[in-house]
Amino acid sequence: MPLFAHPKRQDWRDAAIAAADTAAQFIAQEARSHRTLAWEEKSATDFVSRVDIGAEERIRDIITARIPGIRMVGEELTADARPDEGLVAIVDPLDGTTNFLHGFPNYGVSICIAVDGVPQAGVVHDVARGGVLHATAGDGAFVDSSRLLVSTTDTPARALIGTGIPFKDVSQADHYLRQLRRLMPIVSGVRRAGSAALDLSDVARGRFDAFWELFLNPWDLAAGVLLVREAGGRVTDLDGRDAKLTGGPIVASNGILHEWFLGMLTDADVSAPYPA
Numbered sequence: 611m612p613l614f615a616h617p618k619r620q621d622w623r624d625a626a627i628a629a630a631d632t633a634a635q636f637i638a639q640e641a642r643s644h645r646t647l648a649w650e651e652k653s654a655t656d657f658v659s660r661v662d663i664g665a666e667e668r669i670r671d672i673i674t675a676r677i678p679g680i681r682m683v684g685e686e687l688t689a690d691a692r693p694d695e696g697l698v699a700i701v702d703p704l705d706g707t708t709n710f711l712h713g714f715p716n717y718g719v720s721i722c723i724a725v726d727g728v729p730q731a732g733v734v735h736d737v738a739r740g741g742v743l744h745a746t747a748g749d750g751a752f753v754d755s756s757r758l759l760v761s762t763t764d765t766p767a768r769a770l771i772g773t774g775i776p777f778k779d780v781s782q783a784d785h786y787l788r789q790l791r792r793l794m795p796i797v798s799g800v801r802r803a804g805s806a807a808l809d810l811s812d813v814a815r816g817r818f819d820a821f822w823e824l825f826l827n828p829w830d831l832a833a834g835v836l837l838v839r840e841a842g843g844r845v846t847d848l849d850g851r852d853a854k855l856t857g858g859p860i861v862a863s864n865g866i867l868h869e870w871f872l873g874m875l876t877d878a879d880v881s882a883p884y885p886a
Contacts, residue, residue: 614725614726614728614747615730615746615747615748615749616725616730616747618730619723619730619731619746619747619749620731620746620749621677622677622723622730622731622746623723623731623732623733623744623745623746625672625673625676625677625723626673626699626721626722626723626731626732626733626744627733627735627742627744628672628676629668629669629672629673629676629721630669630719630720630721630733630734630735630742631735631742632668632669632672633665633666633668633669633703633704633719633735634718634719634735634737636661636664636665636668637661637665637704637710637717637719637737638737640661640664641710641713641737641738659707659710659711661704661710662685662686662703662704662707663686663687663703665703665704665719666684666685666686666687666701666703667687668703669684669699669701669703669719669721670682670684670687670701673699673701673721677697677699677723679697680697680698680699680723681696681697681698681699682698682699682701683698683699683700683701683828683829684699684700684701684702684703684829685701685702685703685827685829686703689827689829692856693724693727693828693832693855693856693857694724694726694727694854694855694856695726695727696725696726697723697724697725698723698724698725699721699722699723700721700722700723700724700828700829700832700833700855701720701721701722701829702719702720702721702807702829702830703719704717704718704719705717705718705719705720705805705806705807705808705829705830706718706803706804706805706807706808708804709738709803709804709805714804715738715739716738716739716803716804716805716808717737717738717804717805717808718734718735718736718737718738718805718807718808718811719733719734719735719737720732720733720734720735720807720829720830720832720833720834721733721734721833722832722833722835722836722855724832724855727854727855727856728747729747729832729833729835729836729855730746730747730836731744731745731746731747731836732744732745732746732832732833732834732835732836732837733833734807734808734810734811734833734834734837736808736811739808741753741754742754743758743811743814743815743837744837745758745814745836745837745839745840745841746840747836747840748840749840750840750841751814751836751837751838751840751841753815758814758815758816758837758840758841759816759841759842760813760814760816760838760841760842760843760863760864760865761816761817761818761819761864762816762864762866763819763864763866763867764866764867766796766797766867766870767796767797767798768798768819769797769798769819769820769867770797770798770799770800770801770817770818770819771793771797771799771800771801771818771819771820771821771822771871772800772801772802772803772809772812772813772818772820772821772822773790773800773801773802773809773821773822773823774802774804774806774809774821774822774823774824774826775802776823776824776825778825779824779825782824782825785824786824789822789874789875792874792877793874796874801818806823806826806830806831806834806860807830807831807833807834809821809823809834810831810833810834810835810837810838810845810860810862811834811837813834813838813841813843813862813863813864814834814837814838814840814841814843815841816841816864819863819864819867820861820862820863820864820867820868820871821860821861821862821863822859822860822861822862822871822875823859823860824859825857825858825859826857826858826859826860827857828855828856828857830857831845831853831855831857831860832855834862835853835855835860835862838862842864842865843862843863843864843865844862844863844864844865844868845860845861845862846860846861846868846872847859847860847861848861848872848875848876849876850869850872861875
């Protein structure tokens, strides 16, 4: 059991599942006409569409109606709100927007309900591939009604690793490439699918044995952190400290490989500054 498991966490999970389902239905409907959607640039390599905004509005309406007094920390509408103070819903209404806009089937909805920075309920709705992953603090993680468990892989040579390429801050590219170059000859494969929420979900499902990314925002990681932990895995920063919902570098694994994985990522010959 975590240090703090709120008695309303399962009610909050149910609200998050309902909100994610409504958003997922909207996204799935809009996916039929994704080629005609207008893109807006948040930065040179980061995009948003009316689908992201519409999904977040639907989530906000359901969450605030069912959980009185909650604040929203959402990627599109309230990105500047703090995710570690009070009762908050940390929301990515469409994680994998670029995938969605290209019709690449790897995108989903991520919602985490947290209290003072401690995740209490997490939901990741895998819109394109199917499945609703959910967890509550101390109660385990599930996909639909089936229990989730991380993999039991204990040999690096058999490990399949997920990752995220630093596309927003290319100053991190050299550091990342050194890490990647060191891992590639040792593991069975490295995959970059373009949705951190789903990557973390795949660690919880046992599809990935580990995952890392040099920087993630709160809405990218919050629900996934809880899913991995409740499925028996471990999630830290690059220094091995428990991952925080405020964002930053993230390292997730089945737990068995975690110390080895951290060592591979932080060895002296690949060390470089990274976001705190």
